Every structure is written in C-alpha cells, then in structure tokens.
Amino acid sequence: MAITPADASSMEMMKGPHSSTLSSPEVPGSSLQVVGSAKNEGCTALELLSIEQDLDHIVTFSAGIDGMLGGGVPVGKITEFCGSPGIGKTQLSIQLAIDATLPEPFGGCGGHSVYIDTEGSFVIDRVVQIATATVRHVHSVAKSSADPELLAVADGYTLEVVLGNIHYYRCHNHIQLIALSNILHQTISNINSKVCLIVVDSIASPFRSSFKDMGLRHRLLSGLAQTFLKLATQFSLAVVFTNQMTTKTQSNGQSQLVPALGESWGHVCTIRVILYWEGKERQAHLYKSPSHPESVVSYQITKDGVRDVTDDDHAGLDSVAKVDWEEIVLQEDESLDKISAVEGRPPSKRHCPLEC
Amino acid sequence: MMNALLLEEILEKEDIIKLHKIHIFTGEDFIRSSPLCVMGCLKCTHTQYDNILSVFSHWLAPNHQTALSLYSIYNGTGLLTHLSKIDTALLGGLPAGTITEISGPSGSGKTQFCLMLAVISSLPTRRGGLGKGVSFIDTNCSFSAKRLISIAENWLQSRSISRTLSDSIKQLADKIKIYTELTCTGLEKRINALTSAAATGETADGDIIIIDSLAGLVRKEYDIRTVKGVSDRYQFLSQMSSKLKAYAEEKRIPVIVTSQVSTQFSSSAARGQPSILTSLGISWTHCVDTRLFIEFYKDSNKRKLSIAKSPTGGLISVIVRIEKKGLILDYHETNLHKLTLLSLFLSPDQLDHQISGDSNSYSMTVKDQTDRYTHRVALRE
Numbered sequence: 001m002a003i004t005p006a007d008a009s010s011m012e013m014m015k016g017p018h019s020s021t022l023s024s025p026e027v028p029g030s031s032l033q034v035v036g037s038a039k040n041e042g043c044t045a046l047e048l049l050s051i052e053q054d055l056d057h058i059v060t061f062s063a064g065i066d067g068m069l070g071g072g073v074p075v076g077k078i079t080e081f082c083g084s085p086g087i088g089k090t091q092l093s094i095q096l097a098i099d100a101t102l103p104e105p106f107g108g109c110g111g112h113s114v115y116i117d118t119e120g121s122f123v124i125d126r127v128v129q130i131a132t133a134t135v136r137h138v139h140s141v142a143k144s145s146a147d148p149e150l151l152a153v154a155d156g157y158t159l160e161v162v163l164g165n166i167h168y169y170r171c172h173n174h175i176q177l178i179a180l181s182n183i184l185h186q187t188i189s190n191i192n193s194k195v196c197l198i199v200v201d202s203i204a205s206p207f208r209s210s211f212k213d214m215g216l217r218h219r220l221l222s223g224l225a226q227t228f229l230k231l232a233t234q235f236s237l238a239v240v241f242t243n244q245m246t247t248k249t250q251s252n253g254q255s256q257l258v259p260a261l262g263e264s265w266g267h268v269c270t271i272r273v274i275l276y277w278e279g280k281e282r283q284a285h286l287y288k289s290p291s292h293p294e295s296v297v298s299y300q301i302t303k304d305g306v307r308d309v310t311d312d313d314h315a316g317l318d319s320v321a322k323v324d325w326e327e328i329v330l331q332e333d334e335s336l337d338k339i340s341a342v343e344g345r346p347p348s349k350r351h352c353p354l355e356c
Numbered sequence: 357m358m359n360a361l362l363l364e365e366i367l368e369k370e371d372i373i374k375l376h377k378i379h380i381f382t383g384e385d386f387i388r389s390s391p392l393c394v395m396g397c398l399k400c401t402h403t404q405y406d407n408i409l410s411v412f413s414h415w416l417a418p419n420h421q422t423a424l425s426l427y428s429i430y431n432g433t434g435l436l437t438h439l440s441k442i443d444t445a446l447l448g449g450l451p452a453g454t455i456t457e458i459s460g461p462s463g464s465g466k467t468q469f470c471l472m473l474a475v476i477s478s479l480p481t482r483r484g485g486l487g488k489g490v491s492f493i494d495t496n497c498s499f500s501a502k503r504l505i506s507i508a509e510n511w512l513q514s515r516s517i518s519r520t521l522s523d524s525i526k527q528l529a530d531k532i533k534i535y536t537e538l539t540c541t542g543l544e545k546r547i548n549a550l551t552s553a554a555a556t557g558e559t560a561d562g563d564i565i566i567i568d569s570l571a572g573l574v575r576k577e578y579d580i581r582t583v584k585g586v587s588d589r590y591q592f593l594s595q596m597s598s599k600l601k602a603y604a605e606e607k608r609i610p611v612i613v614t615s616q617v618s619t620q621f622s623s624s625a626a627r628g629q630p631s632i633l634t635s636l637g638i639s640w641t642h643c644v645d646t647r648l649f650i651e652f653y654k655d656s657n658k659r660k661l662s663i664a665k666s667p668t669g670g671l672i673s674v675i676v677r678i679e680k681k682g683l684i685l686d687y688h689e690t691n692l693h694k695l696t697l698l699s700l701f702l703s704p705d706q707l708d709h710q711i712s713g714d715s716n717s718y719s720m721t722v723k724d725q726t727d728r729y730t731h732r733v734a735l736r737e
Contacts, residue, residue: 085641086665115423120454120601121645121667124426125447129668131423163424170418172602175384182387182413187420205642209594219390244642257638301669 056109058100058197058238060092061134062308064297068286069271072099075109075196075238078229078268080203082243082259083275088282088301089242090121091130092275093201095305096240098131100197101165103153106138111196111237112165114184118177118205122168131162133304167191174206178220181227188235196237198228203241204260218264225268241269281309366411371398383412435477435486435564435610439685442648445663445670450612450646453605454667455597457641459571459615460650465659465678466614467498469650470568472682473612475508477564478531483512488609489563490532491550495543495573499534510681533563540577540592543567547596551603562607565600571615571636590639597643613644641665658689 057072066072073079073096083089097115102108115122135157142154167187171177177200188195203224211217232239246260259266259274266272272288278298285296298309364372378397380386386394387409395405434449443449450456450473458466474492479485492499508528537543550565570593578589604611615636641647647665652658653675661683662673675689 084638085644086647086671088669090667091669119642119645120605123447123451123454123667124423124430125451126668127423128427129447160424163427164422166423168421168423168426170421170605172418172598175387175416176418178387179413179416180418182409183417186410202642208639208642209591209598216388220388244639246639247637260639303670 055236056196056238058096058109059102059107060306061095061099062297062299062306064299064308065273065284065306068284068292068295068297069273069289070292073197073238073240074271075236076232077270078225078232078239078241079271079273080241080243080259080269081273081275082245084245084257084277087275087277088299088306089275090119090201091126091301092306093199093240093242094122094127094130096197097166097199098127098134098162098305100238101162102134102138103157105150105153106141109194109196111194112167112191113197113199114167114169114188114195116169116171116177116180116198116200118171118200119202120170121201122170127163127166128159129303130305131159135159135162137304165193167195171206174220177206178224181224181231184227185231185234188231188237194237195235197240198231198237199240199242200228201242202244204244208244208260214262218262221261221265222268366408374398383415386412387416433486433608435473436484437473437683438476438484439661439674439676439683441672441674441685441690442661442663445668445672446646446666447668447670450610451667452608452610454645455600455604455611455613455643456646456648457613457615457644458648458650459617460659461617461652464650464652465683466650467568468503468678469648469683470566470612470614471500471504471507474532474564474566475504475511475528475682478528479511486564486609488531491535491563491565492532493535493537493543493546493565493567495537495567495569497536498568499536501529501534504532505529506680507682537573540573543570543573544592544596547599551599562603562609564609565603565611567611567613569614569616570596574636575616586637590637593636593640594643597640615640653689653693658686659683660693 056075057066057070058075059066059072060069069079081089081092093115097113100109100111100113102110104110138157139154142150169180171180184198203221207217207221228239231237243265244260245257247255248258249255259272266288269288270290271286274285274287276283276285281298282300283296283298286292286294300307300309367375374397375381375386375394378389378393380389380394391402391405391409394400395402398405400408433452434443434446435452436443436449437446458469460466470492474490476485477488477490479487481487505525508525512524512528535546537546547565550563574589574593578592579585580589600611600613644665645667646663649662649664651660651662653660657677657679659676659678660673661676663671665671673693675686675693676683677686678684
C-alpha cells in the first residue's frame with residue numbers, strides 16, 4: 001500500500017523537535033565530532049543528551065519499525081538486522097539506501113548512501129522499482145501541500161538523482177571487504193555531499209565460508225566493526241549490517257535459530273533487530289538497544305518497498321488484497337451501494353502487497 | 357602473483373624478507389595480519405603502517421559504481437520462464453548474475469523444469485530464449501535426451517516453423533552440453549573447469565550452468581550426524597556457491613541448481629523459521645538468491661510453484677501443469693487458488709463465501725451476519 005501524504009506528515013511530526021537542526025545547513029559530521037573530541041576531556045550526560053537529541057535518523061518507511069528504533073535507524077551507531085532467508089533483509093537494505101537520499105523537508109537526510117553488497121543480491125530492477133515509488137511519494141506529498149518550496153525540492157528529486165546518490169560496491173570475499181573499509185573514509189571525503197548511510201548486505205556471508213581459524217575470523221570481524229564505527233562517528237552516518245541466521249544445536253539435542261557469526265559478534269552491534277515470520281506475517285523484534293525497550297512490530301514488503309501492516313490489512317475482507325502484484329478491484333455489490341456509502345466505505349482500489 | 361609483485365613495488369627487499377618470516381607473502385596476507393605483528397616485524401610507526409595498508413587496500417578494494425551507472429549498463433538478460441506471473445514477479449525472469457534454486461519433493465518436476473529452462477536458454481532470442489550455450493551437470497543420471505528433444509520440438513513447433521524443424525533442433529541440441537558427475541570431487545572439478553575456462557576468456561559467451569541435483573550428491577557424501585560432517589558440507593556448498601556466483605556475475609547469466617526437501621520440511625515451524633526448508637539447511641538457503649519451490653497440487657499433473665525467496669521481493673505462487681512443452685501456467689487453477697488464499701483472510705464474522713469462476717472472470721462473494729457487507733471480489737487480469 002502506498003504511503004499517503006498524511007503518513008508522511010506524521011513521519012515529519014515524529015522528527016518534530018529536530019526539524020530546526022535538520023533544515024539548518026550543517027557541516028557533515030559536526031555534531032558527532034563534538035562527542036569525539038569531548039570524549040578525551042569527558043563530557044557530562046546532559047551535554048551528551050543535547051547532542052544525541054540532535055542526531056538524525058534514517059526512516060524505513062515503516063512507522064512501526066521507525067517507532068521501535070526511535071525514529072528510524074540512528075546515525076552514529078551500528079544497527080544490525082538478522083533474519084532467515086527471504087524475510088526481507090535485502091529489501092530493507094535497499095529501502096534504507098534510497099531513504100537516505102530523501103530530501104530534508106521530506107523527513108530524510110538528503111544525502112548519499114554507500115551500499116556494500118557481499119551476496120550479489122542487489123538487483124537493479126528492484127532498486128529502480130522502489131526508488132520510483134519513493135520519488136512518486138515525494139512528489140505527491142509536495143503536490144498535496146502546495147508549498148512552493150516543497151514543490152521546488154520535489155522537482156529536483158528524480159530517479160536519476162536517487163540512483164546517482166547510491167554508491168555501490170560488490171565484494172566477493174572478506175579481503176575485498178576489509179580493503180574497502182580501509183579506504184572508505186577517503187571515498188566518503190571525496191563525495192561532495194554528505195554521506196548518511198553505509199549498508200553492508202550481508203556482513204555474514206564473506207565470513208561464513210573458508211574460515212577454519214575462528215580466532216582469525218573474530219579478530220578480522222571486530223577490526224572491521226571498529227573501522228565502521230569510526231566512520232560512523234567521524235562522518236556522523238548510520239551503519240547498517242545485515243546478518244544471516246544459523247542453526248545451533250543445544251545440549252538437549254534441540255536446534256534453535258540464532259544469528260550467525262557467534263556470540264562475540266553480538267556484542268559489536270549497538271542495536272540488533274531480528275526479523276522473522278509469525279505465521280504469514282513478517283515481524284521485527286528489537287532484541288538489543290541501549291535506549292529503547294524490547295518490542296515487536298509487524299511490517300510488510302510491498303511492490304513499493306518496506307511498509308507498515310495497516311489496520312486495513314487485519315480487517316478481514318480488505319486484507320484479501322494481500323495476494324498478488326496485480327491490482328485487485330474491490331467492488332461493492334451494486335444493490336448495496338447506498339448502504340456502503342452511508343457506512344463511508346467507498347469502493348476502493350488499492351495496490352496489492354506481495355505476501356500471500 | 358599480482359599482489360606479490362605489489363609487495364615488491366612498495367616495500368624494500370629486506371622488509372619483504374622480514375614479512376616472509378611471519379608468513380606474509382601477498383597483499384591479502386598483509387591485510388589479514390594483525391597490525392601489531394606487522395609493525396613489530398618491520399619496526400615501523402603506525403602512520404607508516406597505515407600508508408602501506410592504504411596502498412594494498414586501494415589495490416584490492418572493489419570498484420566504485422553508482423546505482424545510476426549500474427542502471428545505465430543494465431540490459432535485462434534474465435532467463436524468462438515463460439510462466440507469465442512468475443516472470444512478472446521476478447521482474448523479467450530468473451535474474452542474470454545470480455543463483456536460482458529449484459527445490460521440491462521427488463517427482464515434483466524439478467528435472468522437467470530444468471530441461472525446459474535448458475531449452476529456453478538455448479532457443480534463439482527471437483523465439484524468447486537467450487540463444488546461449490548450456491552446461492547441464494547431471495548428478496543422478498536423470499537427464500533424458502529424448503525428453504529434451506521432445507520439449508524442444510514443442511517449443512519450436514508451437515511457433516509454427518515446420519520445415520526447418522530438424523535443423524533447428526540439431527542446432528539447439530548442439531548447444532546443450534551434458535556432464536555426468538557422480539561425486540562431489542568430480543562436481544568441484546567440473547565447476548572449476550567451467551568457471552576457470554570462463555575466467556581466462558576461452559569462451560567469450562559463458563554457458564548457463566544447470567546442476568541437477570546438487571543436494572542429492574551432497575547429501576550422499578557428507579554424514580551430517582557428526583559436527584564435522586555438517587561443517588565440511590557447509591564449507592563445500594559455500595565454496596561452490598561463491599564460485600558459481602562470481603561466474604554468473606561476470607558473464608551476466610543465471611545459474612540454476614536443484615535440491616530436494618527433507619523431513620525438516622514437515623517439522624513444525626519454530627519462531628523465526630521459514631515454513632519451508634530444503635535438505636541443505638538454512639545456511640545454504642542464504643547462499644542462493646532466488647528460490648523456487650515446487651509441490652504437488654490436487655491431481656497428478658498439477659503443481660504449485662512458489663517463489664520462496666527473491667531479491668525482487670515478490671513472493672507469489674501459481675499453479676502449473678506439466679505438459680509436452682514442460683511447465684505451463686494454468687490460469688484457471690491459479691486464479692481459483694488465489695481466491696482460496698483470499699478466503700483464508702476472512703474474519704470469522706464474514707461467515708459465508710463462495711468462489712466461482714469461468715475462463716474470463718473470477719469472483720468471490722462474501723456475506724456477514726447482517727448481510728450488509730456483501731462484497732464481490734473480482735480478479736482483474
């Protein structure tokens with residue numbers, strides 16, 4: 001289901017108190033560098049609070065997940081999304097990479113994003129599809145607000161701009177990934193505009209094969225995490241890792257699904273979200289976070305990208321649209337047209353989500 | 357070798373000898389080793405170390421691209437399955453540059469699907485194929501040349517070309533190479549040979565690789581009752597998959613493998629577990645990009661084909677029939693199936709529903725207790 005302009009304004013509302021800092025032209029990385037320099041001399045929790053409040057978030061377009069994370073994926077921290085195959089990790093990564101390019105008045109950061117693909121699942125067709133939906137959304141919001149400033153911003157936001165602002169690297173093995181992480185700060189400095197997001201999809205796959213020496217693996221992984229954390233604070237950008245799941249056999253012989261890369265990796269990420277199937281519904285579970293309570297929300301993957309499961313989707317018949325790519329027209333029975341008009345249920349036409 | 361040369365280019369000879377002592381021979385080794393170890397060995401400062409590291413990193417890091425540049429060179433050479441809804445959901449067939457897994461119980465038509473895909477791959481582009489060569493790796497001797505020819509005949513005939521039939525069939529069959537491999541070692545060697553021939557540029561236009569079946573072979577050889585067996589098996593599979601993936605990406609072609617389902621499939625889906633698991637375990641499922649699942653549906657010649665994982669996000673299922681041409685989409689059953697799925701979403705107060713359909717229109721009528729919200733849901737093609 002497409003996000004309505006009303007949703008978007010509520011998204012901006014969510015960011016409400018920070019919007020002043022959002023719109024003011026900011027030197028990239030300024031706020032967090034303050035933290036960095038302050039660290040040596042120490043700073044009070046009060047000072048840190050004001051700095052943290054000014055930090056940006058990257059929205060996911062699912063208000064549920066955004067709310068759970070306090071407004072989206074936080075800048076300056078490492079967020080990890082784990083989940084079984086086909087749950088939508090790559091979809092979420094692509095969505096985030098596109099959302100980072102959203103103009104500031106529309107609740108985004110108006111920046112660039114770096115997408116590091118280790119699995120080869122970055123299908124450009126799909127990126128174009130989600131990007132087109134996002135561009136369409138921005139234009140419709142601008143049109144409905146009729147604010148000339150917004151319209152001007154929206155006019156400059158085209159598919160070419162979105163695609164041009166996503167920097168893509170394909171890493172075939174862990175060496176390439178580490179090498180890339182070592183030089184990424186130069187690349188980011190070379191990009192004229194600010195970079196808001198680095199996505200690594202997935203962190204697990206280069207480290208799960210061809211490693212006999214677990215000690216070496218752990219050292220390389222934590223080194224990598226440190227490099228990315230440094231980038232996150234230096235340039236005040238969000239780092240998102242996706243991680244796979246693996247089966248762990250417990251002492252009683254039962255097997256359980258756990259995030260891959262072992263227990264020690266679990267300590268590296270600041271925020272960890274586990275994605276899983278609950279029946280036919282996709283759910284996101286905030287498993288670890290320093291600032292938000294553990295919680296579970298539902299989301300769905302639609303043709304347009306990651307979206308909320310709306311009340312409509314739960315309300316019986318209306319959810320029947322949950323079947324296919326094609327549009328299904330819900331028709332009221334002609335004889336009952338008047339009643340339905342009284343009930344305020346006009347015949348509706350909707351885009352269908354993918355999941356059935 | 358290249359990286360070893362680079363080592364000589366930027367380092368003094370005596371430094372290289374020192375590095376050799378701590379087992380650093382290439383740029384890869386340098387990146388992998390611990391900074392403290394290298395600094396201690398070379399007696400250099402951290403800044404010097406950083407400079408050397410940066411040179412190696414530049415050398416080894418992948419190229420920078422933007423999504424826009426990817427899009428501009430993109431030419432959509434996915435392998436169409438000619439099952440229209442599946443092709444739409446996958447945004448143009450099995451995506452090039454990725455691995456597609458076809459799984460299902462025995463007798464569900466995996467080999468038939470593979471044979472059909474082999475035929476489509478080698479069909480000329482003007483007939484909806486890719487016009488490419490196919491390397492068909494058969495591991496359980498299920499390949500039937502007779503069936504392949506019959507599928508090919510039906511594909512060519514159906515486009516009403518009768519006179520050149522035998523010639524075009526010959527041409528087509530000539531493009532499909534069959535390799536029978538009955539051991540994992542053999543399979544590994546074969547894949548190495550195919551991919552390295554591609555790397556050295558011997559075959560400019562890479563063959564589409566179809567492996568039928570990967571699971572059968574792997575399950576036979578690795579004993580998963582032991583921890584070592586499991587990890588060895590995963591090691592083997594992930595190496596195969598990364599080689600195949602690199603090959604597929606370089607040649608911009610799809611790679612297709614089949615696997616079986618095991619009893620895990622029926623075990624109750626635990627929290628966080630997908631409802632369908634293949635015999636090769638969840639770690640393997642992370643290695644493939646697209647996963648198609650075939651299962652039996654109603655009567656003997658109908659099958660339900662579902663997309664269980666896809667980078668395009670479209671997870672749908674359709675009903676297909678196995679016919680002379682291979683797998684054919686059954687529109688009628690697919691639409692009825694879709695409405696049956698819809699009825700699962702009805703809330704308890706929407707008591708009654710009826711599904712009806714003929715070849716043109718499909719509808720479901722739903723009534724609730726008060727008879728007020730009587731909806732007709734119609735599918736629009």
